Amino acid sequence: MEFNTLEDLDIQNKTIIVRVDINSPIDIETGEILDDARIQKCSETLTELSEKNAKTVVIAHQGRPGGEDFTTLERHAEKMSKILDIEVDYIDDLFGPAARKRISNLKPGNILLLENARFYSEEILNRPAEEQAKTHLVKKLSPLADAFVNDAFAAAHRSQPSLVGFGITLPVAAGRLMEKEIKELEKAKEPNHPCIYILGGAKVDDSLSLINHVLEKKIADKVLTGGLVGQVLLASTSVDLGKPNMEIIKEKGYKKEIKRGEELLSEYGEKIMLPQDFRVEKSDKKAKNISMEDLPSDYPVYDIGDKTVKDYKKEIKKAKTIVANGPLGVFEKSAFAKGTNKILRAIANSNAFTTIGGGHLVAAAKDQDITEKISHVSTGGGACLNFLSGEKLPVIEMLKESAK
Missing domain, CATH: 3.40.50.1260 (Phosphoglycerate kinase, N-terminal domain)
Known part of the structure; x- marks a missing residue:
């Protein structure tokens, strides 16, 4: 050492x-x-x-x-x-x-x-x-x-x-x-392939840096996205998410990351998977699954949809190394925990070396009592992202x- x-x-x-x-x-x-x-x-x-x-x-x-x-x-x-x-x-x-x-x-x-x-x-x-x-x-x-x-x-x-x-x-x-x-996260930096990264949550700037690093260095073969990370990247493709969702991106200070997302997708578009459908919170507080054709949405997007979950699970099944950081939706609301929970269960049931990080994603795994099935559960959120990004x-x- x-x-x-x-x-x-x-x-x-x-x-x-x-x-x-x-x-x-x-x-x-x-x-x-x-x-x-x-x-x-x-x-x-x-x-x-x-x-x-x-x-x-x-x-x-x-x-x-x-x-x-x-x-x-x-x-x-x-x-x-x-x-x-x-x-x-x-x-x-x-x-x-x-x-x-x-x-x-x-x-x-x-x-x-x-x-x-x-x-x-x-x-x-x-x-x-x-x-x-x-x-x-x-x-x-x-x-x-x-x-x-x-x-x-x-x-x-x-x-x-x-x-x-x-x-x-x-x-x-x-x-x-x-x-x-350090020992366990080093394994994720020199993975067995196929290697996939699954990135959600709200730390958009850190996540985009990580996407660039793992694809440029050929650490990851594919990156699957959700949460605010996925929404910012969708906005980078000129998809109109709707006023409520663009307001959230602006409030969080991530409008400037849309340009950065354009550059990433231009360079690595075929290796970055974006949500293809979503769960939104309607005015009656109920969840509704909508497709890309239903955008722009008048309601906040709070989760990835059923088709996206299905597509992501196919990639998880093929992977030999999986790194996930951040939830794929607002999992604190039970109606919007479906995407995060299904993806976490798929990770837990895979035969890959698996690492999850970020307080919210770890909390979701604990709620489902599956942390014992994950190879490494990191205590770090930002520290985990930065470490995997190759930062000192x-x-x-x-x-x-x-x-x-």
Whole structure:
């Protein structure tokens, strides 16, 4: 490996700072954590550190400033304690005197979760690791620690103090989740063929970059599209989706991506599959399947239609490698979960090496209880897209530099 793992660190009785990504969906009314998947995913690293008598200091974030889910990590500590079956302490401080005192008093095997890193303005800044090493967070906590472990793959595309700053000041290693994510996603970058990518969701700019990369490098043989990604590409073919759908594209700031879509389709049109029919939400809130001939639509397109599902399932059946990121419709509404769910079941039942990523698609797979049938379920959305696009992720670059 190009980076250090836990085997390369002296852990016994040492103070280890661990950055995890346990950013979770929160019930706005009650503050309850609705899905603890990310907490479960980092449990292997935290359990191993505790069992090896490390004094473990956990840094994490929840939400963004101004968001409804921007809250403390107290509930996360409670949930973490249950999952690990180890008492996880929590303090509502990150690098102040109270936090530093608690860190200094940790006993071997103890785990302490610090306050939401994004409560502090420094954490919002994306800058090079050398600059982040000069922040108060890194300067105050580094002297208390012997090493730093990064297990936050889902945030690996960020360059914030808690993610890259400690790489300059401490010995660094990847946690077990980070190690597994990189190893499994590398398989998708050197796939068995036929290889197909299935891209939906609303991250249109990232998805178009990924389409260009996997087709240019001949990683993928075909790309199947849905969600807002599919709609933008349809608009690139001069299809009139109708006013409600073009308004959504404008509101999301993706009108400029239509031109980019034209260039992609001009270069790789025969390898990019677009939806051929759709499910729309009528004024009575009911779903209706419509064909291309029924466009432009007076109603919002919320899912791929039955013919598209059938066409996509044929490609899935032939594939030896399948990578999917983002839902193919507004699956949160049960009437429009059909396309996403049918495609996910086809992926789960295939004999291919399968990878899915993106919080919404993973949530849909969990709803159907099929995650065990997927070869690799990534915790990353944007990080997964960027990694597969061949982009250099700041956290992974930091791990490599530290290993040198």
